[in-house]
Amino acid sequence: MRDLRSVCVYCGSSGRVSDRFKDAARALGGELAANGIALVYGGGRVGLMGLTADASLDGGGQVVGIIPSHIRDMEVDHPGLTELHVVDSMHTRKMMMFDRSDAFVILPGGLGTLDEMFEIITWRQLGIHDKPVVLVNIDGYWDRLLAMIDGMIEAGFAQPAHKDLFKVVAGIDDVVDALRHEPTPVIEPQTKWL
Template sequence: MTSIRSVCVYCGSSLGESQVYTAQAQILGRMLAENGIRLVYGGGRIGLMGVVAEATLAAGGEVVGIIPHHLHDWEVGHTGLTELHVVDSMHTRKRMMVEMSDAFIALPGGLGTLDEFFEIVTWRQLKLHDKPIIVLNTEDYWRPLLALIETVVERGFARRASTTLYTVVADAEAALALLKAAPASDQPAATGRM
């Protein structure tokens, strides 16, 4: 049994243009449930968010959603979760997601997913947490992002060590293998430091 008991998944409120994104979100949700790992996510019922939540629930897993009031209707807050927290702001949402999770996985997503990914990586760089961060690079979706980070390093705006703050995998099975091998962090999450 892994020492990672709770994983935050960042992903889109849209499905994207490839069915493979949906398939990988379904596999990840099922595998989290089968391995007794709780899903923490943005609380929506649409897009990849809804897919990963439904797959986790269907396989008997626990799902905690955290969604701000102003997005509850827009992202169609999921009312069938183990827990749904409707909070006052995006800042509160992101802070709670960090506090409730032992690791993080970025699936394909949009600007919000990019925001969450960069924040959690930056917090790790600043030693505000030491929890595993996994980039699930389905169909090479994140290749432009990874190339941008390489450019940032090459042009002297980040150290080469920055690229070790996260691990890139090709599929949900590889992500789960990393979770099972990773020790849980004993460092508390950063709170209220956004």
Template sequence: MTNITSLCVYCGSKMPADEDFKKAAHNLGLQLGQNDITLVYGGGHVGLMGITADATLEANGKVIGIIPEHLHEIEVSHEDLTELYVVDSMHTRKQMMFEKSDAFVVLPGGLGTLDETFEMITWRQLKLHDKPIILVNYKDYWKPFMDLVHHMIKAGFVEAGALNYFTVVESLDDVLPAIKSSPDAKIDADIRKM
């Protein structure tokens, strides 16, 4: 695929117990800044979200945060971003994150991260987009997710081809190469259809 200019990162808004997850988020943020790739994320200053944004800024990168009004105070919006959008709803947030991103990377996170990930995968299934989606299975965090997808395929509710809607990598160093080796987008995504 042609070089991307912006990357949406889905990750936890809480601090994990495992320090290695914090290091992974920091590492990804540094990679984005060093490669002149704009980070698009949920706009918070807390958890892995805040770590990724701070590291991108530390590496002189650009960061676009998008946060709904009702989370503006709960997630403590990051006020030092290149751009911060406070929007009216979660739906608007996810739509704007999609519009501003060339690809998606999923770090460890909670229910919100899972929701955003499944939505992007579902949109690919519905042929609404074909932007790359990369799950970082750091320390086997997403193994239960993969087990669930395989379970749904085995049960007949999901076609085996669904495994092609996203790519799983084990290391942060594999994220950008995985995106760059993805095919060029063929679907001209029209967000109005979504």
């Protein structure tokens, strides 16, 4: 069983989404706090990001936000975090989030969430890390993405075992257990193209 002290959460910054996604964000923040796991995230107070952070703080959890200065200048940073780090770029932000986290959880989100998700999964494929990655498929939100990955496999651009680089769960109740019990990847970097 993996020891989890901190988990990075990637999720949407939009508040114009269904309550089912908002409820999932709140539930995840509360679940992390209840398990004594610090939340590492992008530092915003808006959308699912802010809801996850607020729920974790309300549950007595530690929350570490990492936000680039150009986004902070738009006044979207969260003022009540345990730690808020203002950094010089998105690249610095993503690397610091990676360094501060033992695992990764992806909630529904938009283009930024996809960017973060594919980067962290690709890094695992390349052997840069072996930290667990869990995709939370609330109400089938990620079904089309998963179908696209199946299409990549069918077309020969990925291997079936690449789907083992991340775990898919249907709801928040399954997240912590999935993180603690996820196996390491089965594809070694030197064989990924074979």
